Amino acid sequence: xxxxxxxxxxxxxxxxxxxxxxxxxxxxxxxxxxxxxxxxxxxxxxxxxxxxxxxxxxxxxxxxxxxxxxxxxxxxxxxxxxxxxxxxxxxxxxxxxxxxxxxxxxxxxxxxxxxxxxxxxxxxxxxxxxxxxxxxxxxxxxxxxxxxxxxxxxxxxxxxxxxxxxxxxxxxxxxxxxxxxxxxxxxxxxxxxxxxxxxxxxxxxxxxxxxxxxxxxxxxxxxxxxxxxxxxxxxxxxxx
Numbered sequence: 001x002x003x004x005x006x007x008x009x010x011x012x013x014x015x016x017x018x019x020x021x022x023x024x025x026x027x028x029x030x031x032x033x034x035x036x037x038x039x040x041x042x043x044x045x046x047x048x049x050x051x052x053x054x055x056x057x058x059x060x061x062x063x064x065x066x067x068x069x070x071x072x073x074x075x076x077x078x079x080x081x082x083x084x085x086x087x088x089x090x091x092x093x094x095x096x097x098x099x100x101x102x103x104x105x106x107x108x109x110x111x112x113x114x115x116x117x118x119x120x121x122x123x124x125x126x127x128x129x130x131x132x133x134x135x136x137x138x139x140x141x142x143x144x145x146x147x148x149x150x151x152x153x154x155x156x157x158x159x160x161x162x163x164x165x166x167x168x169x170x171x172x173x174x175x176x177x178x179x180x181x182x183x184x185x186x187x188x189x190x191x192x193x194x195x196x197x198x199x200x201x202x203x204x205x206x207x208x209x210x211x212x213x214x215x216x217x218x219x220x221x222x223x224x225x226x227x228x229x230x231x232x233x234x235x236x237x238x239x240x
Contacts, residue, residue, distance in 0.1 A: 001083050003035055006054055009083075013050050013075035025051030026115070026143060027170040034111065035059065037139060043109050045133070047097040047116030047126045048143075049076060057087050062107075066093045066100045066116065098122065101129035108135035114153075115143040123149045131184045139166065140176045150174075157183075159193040 040060030049067035056063040080087040162183035166175040
């Protein structure tokens, strides 16, 4: 069986609000991109479960799937069994990714798909705990960037030198390649996205460019400069 045949006869692992089984999944172009970048030697992980899970099974990759839904897991396993798709290389974790990922031990990953819960702060948790598990050169796929949480994660990665933007698909999925370690471990003043998008006010007055200056100062210089700026803004005491 191949991807095209799966798309013609897909699984229906999800339930809508009416309790009907439906298929929610990645766009076809994203599925094809993933298919073209993994094989039987790949190590992969996804938060969420669905059509993409079948694709990972088809590839023969050593795959980790994390979802709190037992129904989704059983539906995918049943689909793979009926379609004669091997799934013995798949490992399912039935729990929230915020509980699974912090304690998960695995070999360095070649591809990570973030497509689980999209409410705040789930995508950021998924990124934080998978970033150091992804090998340098590996791919990070973020789905549903049309949502605020996905878009913020995308914009953060665009500003970090440790990540290279590879592609966008259907204005809802972004792919990044990991170039170096450590982006998620930096303090805020070394993350350009946080610095650029922060707003600082004292006494309801904006304080522009304070962070830009502070980030290059030693602690003692930071405190002296901060004291001067506060006094000037509040009009209390000398500023020299």
